[in-house]
Amino acid sequence: MSVMYAIELDGFGGPEVMRWAQAPDLAGPGAGEVLIDVTAAGVNRADLLQRQGFYPPPPGSSEVLGLECSGVVARVGDGVRDWRPGDRVCALLSGGGYAEQVVVPAGQVLPVPEAMDLAVAAALPEVAATVWSNLVMRAGLRAGQLLLIHGGGSGIGTHAIQVAVSRGARVAVTAGSQAKLDRCKEFGASILINYREEDFVATIAESGGADVILDNMGAAYLGRNIEALADDGQLCVIGMQGGVKGELNLSTLLGKRGTVHATNLRKRPTNGRSGKAEIITEVRRHLWPLLAEGTVVPVVHAELPVTEAATAHGLLDSAETVGKVILRIRED
Numbered sequence: 146m147s148v149m150y151a152i153e154l155d156g157f158g159g160p161e162v163m164r165w166a167q168a169p170d171l172a173g174p175g176a177g178e179v180l181i182d183v184t185a186a187g188v189n190r191a192d193l194l195q196r197q198g199f200y201p202p203p204p205g206s207s208e209v210l211g212l213e214c215s216g217v218v219a220r221v222g223d224g225v226r227d228w229r230p231g232d233r234v235c236a237l238l239s240g241g242g243y244a245e246q247v248v249v250p251a252g253q254v255l256p257v258p259e260a261m262d263l264a265v266a267a268a269l270p271e272v273a274a275t276v277w278s279n280l281v282m283r284a285g286l287r288a289g290q291l292l293l294i295h296g297g298g299s300g301i302g303t304h305a306i307q308v309a310v311s312r313g314a315r316v317a318v319t320a321g322s323q324a325k326l327d328r329c330k331e332f333g334a335s336i337l338i339n340y341r342e343e344d345f346v347a348t349i350a351e352s353g354g355a356d357v358i359l360d361n362m363g364a365a366y367l368g369r370n371i372e373a374l375a376d377d378g379q380l381c382v383i384g385m386q387g388g389v390k391g392e393l394n395l396s397t398l399l400g401k402r403g404t405v406h407a408t409n410l411r412k413r414p415t416n417g418r419s420g421k422a423e424i425i426t427e428v429r430r431h432l433w434p435l436l437a438e439g440t441v442v443p444v445v446h447a448e449l450p451v452t453e454a455a456t457a458h459g460l461l462d463s464a465e466t467v468g469k470v471i472l473r474i475r476e477d
């Protein structure tokens with residue numbers, strides 16, 4: 146059996162458990178799958194949880210960390226017509242991105258726009274699929290609406306600001322420092338709230354309430370998010386950085402005819418209703434032209450060699466980043 150290199154875990158724990166080491170070569174690609182020579186992998190908050198043993202991969206997925214990558218198609222399985230060896234691609238993964246090669250269903254692969262650096266494209270699949278599926282496919286965000294994004298300086302936040310502005314929405318953000326708020330303003334946010342100094346409910350109320358809220362905090366913000374909604378408002382919970390169990394005031398919610406959505410990307414099936422392939426198709430059709438023309442740009446805070454994955458995890462954990470951290474796995 147030949148070998149490839151991947152990030153292996155010496156048990157669960159801190160960043161030091163990650164090791165760039167030989168791993169068994171991948172089987173495949175099977176029917177409907179694509180084998181990618183990985184150029185770079187995006188680092189996600191979920192990777193930090195998986196490393197600590199709190200976020201196991203869905204059944205059948207690679208145990209290797211990594212929910213997104215960019216690279217070059219090496220081989221395609223039977224029945225794959227959209228991709229050919231040599232294509233520059235990026236892909237949404239259920240795992241396996243921190244490796245020299247990964248196998249992924251063809252429906253989770255996207256082309257890399259011609260003018261875009263291949264490594265930088267690793268910063269896109271997770272944020273693009275998460276933001277588009279929540280703000281557009283679920284909440285139907287429209288021009289003139291007010292969107293509140295918690296954690297505006299995050300990988301998700303910096304992308305969501307740009308997507309919302311491109312649709313003509315007004316954007317409010319929360320962040321923990323003036324420096325992050327300044328960056329959010331550059332991306333197009335117009336209401337800037339330092340959550341350490343200001344009550345976001347009061348500020349949002351002055352603007353008539355939020356039509357849509359994209360929330361990373363979960364339980365800690367549940368009550369205040371409902372208060373901050375406008376009539377017919379929609380709360381999209383995508384993160385639980387502030388806990389998983391909160392109290393929901395149904396009286397306030399129904400008085401506003403409000404909706405609470407809560408979605409996860411990784412556990413979705415590839416195919417079928419609400420599957421990853423459906424989201425990727427929508428992203429490719431509607432968002433990819435905005436990336437190709439530069440209306441929406443990838444935001445990369447730092448690129449590190451994969452051998453420095455521990456430093457990359459520490460950086461994301463420090464909350465000092467604006468946008469994404471990516472790991473370089475091979476030169477183009």
Ligand SMILES: NC(=O)c1ccc[n+]([C@@H]2O[C@H](COP(=O)([O-])OP(=O)(O)OC[C@H]3O[C@@H](n4cnc5c(N)ncnc54)[C@H](OP(=O)(O)O)[C@@H]3O)[C@@H](O)[C@H]2O)c1
Binds near residue numbers: 275300410
């Ligand atoms: N459901 C899904 O499918 C899905 C997919 C991808 C990501 N996510 C989730 O989306 C969230 C963002 O992901 P990411 O990769 O973009 O994370 P990230 O870049 O690590 O950002 C996390 C952000 O949370 C902010 N934050 C911390 N405490 C806060 C508070 N009290 N109020 C507002 N913001 C606060 C931090 O910045 P400050 O300095 O401003 O505190 C930081 O910018 C994470 O919770 C992640 O798990 C969900």
